[in-house]
Amino acid sequence: HLLHKALRTVLGTHVEQAGSYVSADRLRFDFTHFAAMTADEIKEVERLVNDAIFASYDVHTDEMSIDAARNRGAMALFGEKYGEVVRVVDMGGYSIELCGGAHLKNTAQVGSFKILSENGVAAGVRRIEAVTGKEALKHYQAQEDEIKEICRLVKSTPDKLLSRLEQLLAEQKETAKELEKLKAKMAGGAADEMLSGKVEIGGVAVLAAEVKDMDGNALRTLGDQLKQKLGSGVVVLASGKDGKVNLMAMATDDVVKKGVHAGNIIKAAAAVCGGGGGGRPNMAQAGGKDASKIADALEKAKAVVAEQLG
Structure with missing residues (x-):
């Protein structure tokens, strides 16, 4: 729900859920959109979802008529058919949608949210895969371990890693130029x-x-x-x-x-x-x-x- 709301905020109200899989700490979310998301868009969606998590919104579910739900601003999901009485899930007013599934009692229970990938799965349909809670923590820890190993290989520290990599790339480029000059000189000697x-x-x-x-x-x-x-x-x-x-x-x-x-x-x-x-x-x-x-x-x-x- 929080991801759906964030996507519509960042990308536009044309975004609609087109399928999903949700487990305790991992999710897959398909949605309608016409282009790959940019890095800035992904970052902003992550920020909005995490802001809603940290806001600790209570999750309320109410049953009401479909007309009352619409008047409340509730959003229906990907063409589902609804009866006269529907179940409305309200997360502190941030996200209000019709849904019959199980939910947490408070958004803070999610812990944290991290997008792992965003790609196309069909014409006009994109897919986000993400992790939450302990799995998000494991992801960050794995990335931290990789950064530490990279630092060891290039003889740097995390705070100076970017400048060290830029230095190494510049040295590599200069070495390649010198190598080509040497090859040309050697070939010239055999002219x-x-x-x-x-x-x-x-x-x-x-x-x-x-x-x-x-x-x-x-x-x-x-x-x-x-x-x-x-x-x-x-x-x-x-x-x-x-x-x-x-x-x-x-x-x-x-x-x-x-x-x-x-x-x-x-x-x-x-x-x-x-x-x-x-x-x-x-x-x-x-x-x-x-x-x-x-x-x-x-x-x-x-x-x-x-x-x-x-």
Whole structure:
């Protein structure tokens, strides 16, 4: 009853109960609503329910005519059929509903209320699962134990945990950047060896190669180094990382004037890997999904260069 009232207060009077299960310390409540509740809405509903619990409203039940119940402002539940005489449950005027079930004598007997989840179960129907009393206390204690374990792992205290996690995430991000730079530097050191794999297509030097575990930024850095060493020509690189494919193509200005277009090269190559992308005539990047097709994608890139050069 208290949850129903709070939902209608926070979300609107269109909310109606659409089913429920209630035990001594756990409940499931289905209700009509058109969207997932926000974190702030859930928090406000929890606050209202707990405020009503802490207010220690006495719970009164009275039998009266259906017309008298309506005049009192009692709300009927999800399309139930009622006779001429109905049972009205009044919780300190906060919640007044028709109900034939068993109830506590005072709202304070609930102890406390905590929403565990809110999700959709059907079109226009949402479901809240919550705990009360001792189960709510167990939930808070379990969360406290988890926080203590997290603090132990990250060497922090609860009051400084958030700032510690932010610090660790920032350090992780910086480490990832340094790692990518190192990978690019190591790959750049092997640039001369990579250049030995270049081929000539239509009088233009073309280097199409696979490198290991590089993201888009690292590929671009390596591509710049290879293009500089190549002097004139086309560089196409591909790398599988985190289950995805990164591709990059570059062309020097002189070969662009001959008809080479890096954007079109990379678009065709990415399609082979189940992806897409494009870019400018002199530089382009793309992504793909199937790393097993990288070799085929590089062959496709060379074929497109041949077509562009006529």
